[in-house]
Structure formats: C-alpha cells, structure tokens
Amino acid sequence: MDEKQPSWIAAHVHMYEYFGGVARILVPDNCRTAVDHNKGWKDQRINAVYQEMAEHYGTAIIPARVRAPKDKPNAEGSVGNISTWITAALRNEQFFSLSELNRAIRQKLEVFSHRPFQKKEGSRYEIFRNEELPLLSPLPATPYELAEWKQATVQFNYHISFAGMLYSVPYEYIKRKVDVRVTDKTIEIFYNHNRIAFHRRLYGRKGQYSTVTEHMPVSHQQYLEWNGDRFRKWSERIGASTYQVVDAILTSKRVEQQSYRSCMGLLKLADKYSVDRLEAACRKALSFTSTPSYKSIKNILDTGSDQIDLPDKGAATVSHTEAGKSSHALTRGADYYRR
Structure with missing residues (x-):
C-alpha cells in the first residue's frame, strides 16, 4: 500500500510464505526502511526492526551499494519482466478491493513462473523447485510479527503504561527507563537488552492492569x-x-x-x-x-x-x-x- 515499514516487513513475510523457505542472504536497496545510516560500503547500519525480522528468519542482510545495480542484476531484470507480463497486462482492468487485485496478480504470476523459456529448457518455477528450494532454510514455527519499540519509565506502582493500559515489571525497576517491544498480541519489557517482563496485550476499556504476582513486593503479595x-x-x-x-x-x-x-x-x-x-x-x-x-x-x-x-x-x-x-x-x- 505504501513504502512504510509495516508494508515493507509484511512484503518479506509474504515472500517467505510463498517460497516455503528462507534465503540465507537478503540484498535490499538502500531505502530508509532497510538502512538507517549509510556513509559508505563499510558503514552500514541496518534498521532495528528489519534486523529483528532477519534474526527471526535466520537470514543475513547485505544491502546493495548506492547506485550499484550490479549488486543485484537478476532482481533488476525481473522488475522489467514483471512490469511487462503482470502490471501492464492488468492495466485496463478495474478492481474494487486489494484482495481482488492480489488474486488477479497471483494468477498472472503462476502463468509467468510456469511459462517455458524461449532459449533453454524448463521454466522459472522448475529452476526454483529443483535448484533453489532445496537450499532454502525451513520457515520458523510462526511468522514474524511486526513490533513497535517504545521507551517507558516504571511508575511507583511497578507498572509501565502503554496505550492506556498498565503492565507490571519487577518492583526493583521502579523509576528506571525500560524498552518496550509491542506487537498486536504481546508486550515485552527490556532493561539493558534483557527481557524482564512479558504480557499478553490488553484491549478494550482503558486503565486495565496486567500484573504478575512475582513482580509485586512481598508486602503486597500477602494480600492476594x-x-x-x-x-x-x-x-x-x-x-x-x-x-x-x-x-x-x-x-x-x-x-x-x-x-x-x-x-x-x-x-x-x-x-x-x-x-x-x-x-x-x-x-x-x-x-x-x-x-x-x-x-x-x-x-x-x-x-x-x-x-x-x-x-x-x-x-x-x-x-x-x-x-x-x-x-x-x-x-x-x-x-x-x-x-
């Protein structure tokens, strides 16, 4: 839908699901969603969320050099083929939802992948199935879930606040600044890169509490x-x-x-x-x-x-x-x- 990070990460998740495996190396462009800072070939800093996704799938990220298309010539060539065989073929059709458009693209993609080569035997799908698929690493048990990172200060009641909900951390961290990793389903709290708390994310009425007994001072636990x-x-x-x-x-x-x-x-x-x-x-x-x-x-x-x-x-x-x-x-x- 756009070039923002959620769409960027979702595209990778869908790609791996479609392949049925994970490539050992990712070679992205030097876009902002991939590289935070790049002054040269030797000074590349991968975006934190993108790096986390790569670690989830067990792959390495090696961005292409700026203005160096030869770092990924096969991908550059495929852009032209896809534009001709899929995008251009659908240019006169009208769609009323993204899912409807995706179904049409998927059909064209299957035809494109199974279309025989003109100057050699086989098709793109056969090469992938016979030569590339056996080299892919297996998919993890669960797909990567996009995470949002925030900072919070542990309140006097040994809870941090996020989106109007409160989540407990061990009371020893009161007044400390912690890093909070947020997904649609979970809340993880880190201090000095060590996870100190984990909660299921709360929804609904504002002001709800998720409190773990072990996080409470002993003087509070006796009243449970x-x-x-x-x-x-x-x-x-x-x-x-x-x-x-x-x-x-x-x-x-x-x-x-x-x-x-x-x-x-x-x-x-x-x-x-x-x-x-x-x-x-x-x-x-x-x-x-x-x-x-x-x-x-x-x-x-x-x-x-x-x-x-x-x-x-x-x-x-x-x-x-x-x-x-x-x-x-x-x-x-x-x-x-x-x-």
Whole structure:
C-alpha cells in the first residue's frame, strides 16, 4: 500500500510464505526502511526492526551499494519482466478491493513462473523447485510479527503504561527507563537488552492492569487472597460510614492491591477501639473530606475526638428574637472551641 515499514516487513513475510523457505542472504536497496545510516560500503547500519525480522528468519542482510545495480542484476531484470507480463497486462482492468487485485496478480504470476523459456529448457518455477528450494532454510514455527519499540519509565506502582493500559515489571525497576517491544498480541519489557517482563496485550476499556504476582513486593503479595469486594463486605457489617471510607481507599490507588494494607489496618482498628467507635470515627472524618485516609481515622480514635458530637451546622445562626433575650446570644463560649 505504501513504502512504510509495516508494508515493507509484511512484503518479506509474504515472500517467505510463498517460497516455503528462507534465503540465507537478503540484498535490499538502500531505502530508509532497510538502512538507517549509510556513509559508505563499510558503514552500514541496518534498521532495528528489519534486523529483528532477519534474526527471526535466520537470514543475513547485505544491502546493495548506492547506485550499484550490479549488486543485484537478476532482481533488476525481473522488475522489467514483471512490469511487462503482470502490471501492464492488468492495466485496463478495474478492481474494487486489494484482495481482488492480489488474486488477479497471483494468477498472472503462476502463468509467468510456469511459462517455458524461449532459449533453454524448463521454466522459472522448475529452476526454483529443483535448484533453489532445496537450499532454502525451513520457515520458523510462526511468522514474524511486526513490533513497535517504545521507551517507558516504571511508575511507583511497578507498572509501565502503554496505550492506556498498565503492565507490571519487577518492583526493583521502579523509576528506571525500560524498552518496550509491542506487537498486536504481546508486550515485552527490556532493561539493558534483557527481557524482564512479558504480557499478553490488553484491549478494550482503558486503565486495565496486567500484573504478575512475582513482580509485586512481598508486602503486597500477602494480600492476594483478599480482594476489594471482601473488604467492602467486611466494612459493610460495621456500618455505612466505614463502608464509604473503605470504598474511597480502594479506589484511591491506581493498583487496587496497593490499598489493601490500609484497608486491613483500618478494619483492624475495630478490635482495639470497638466497632461503634470505628464507625463514629469514619462518620466524623467524612464530615471533613470525602476521601479519608487510614491515618486520619487512626488519629481521630487516638485523640478520642470520635466520642465528641459533631457541631450542629446551625449553631452559629441565632435569630434576632433569641439575641434579644441575652446579651451573650452570639457568643459560643470557650467550651465550644475546646472541642
């Protein structure tokens, strides 16, 4: 469809499938999709993705020299033959899809390959079958899958982000820059050229996590037997305010498992202070913020402020009639502020 890398790589994959084997050497032109840098014959740098494809098929890439068509004369000659026998033959036909055009090209190609030579015996197909096919290396078990390379920084939650999804790496690599190899099916993560993580690629709703247990710190692994629903059900038995606080803590982290320690600590406060006091402390904390933390609830219980009634929101408003009854009607007094 174009001369970009996906089309370039796909053409090679289809070529090998058609041949039923792999040539030991590839001799491409010096196009950008093949060579990144070329100042001379001795300084050629193969494109990283193209090199990876070659390694997958076990072949070597030796680009032709710039403006040196004799490096691949057979290929240059075939371009003219293909143009005459296939492209020109189809120039007056109309196609409504790429697959339809490819079928027509394939038919012309079969005729072209089996067409007898004019000055010698046999055909192109017979030469390929008898002389070249036995020399080809076998195809790998799976065809090469085009990969995209990205760089990412491991986040504090030992995950990297790609296309709105998060994938775990061993927690020791937090804050490190890693290389990410992405295909349609897989996510591979490398550090210093060593693969440290592998995931199936996620699709669908953004924000999904793929987390490997071994990547988690030991302190997080011990809570794997727990889950958010279990903490919610436990908190619901204590009271509505406790449930609301636990739900807020569970949704406060990008990885739910990272909030389990706080949930466990919060609910265990009921053993030390009683279920009623924990519920009262949660209710008091929710009057200040919709997202209380474990620490704020513990502070309320430690200071005993959960046992003091919440101030009436209407206490500061006194009618003119009530104010007239006492010269101190608008004064709350030291006891109020002592709370």
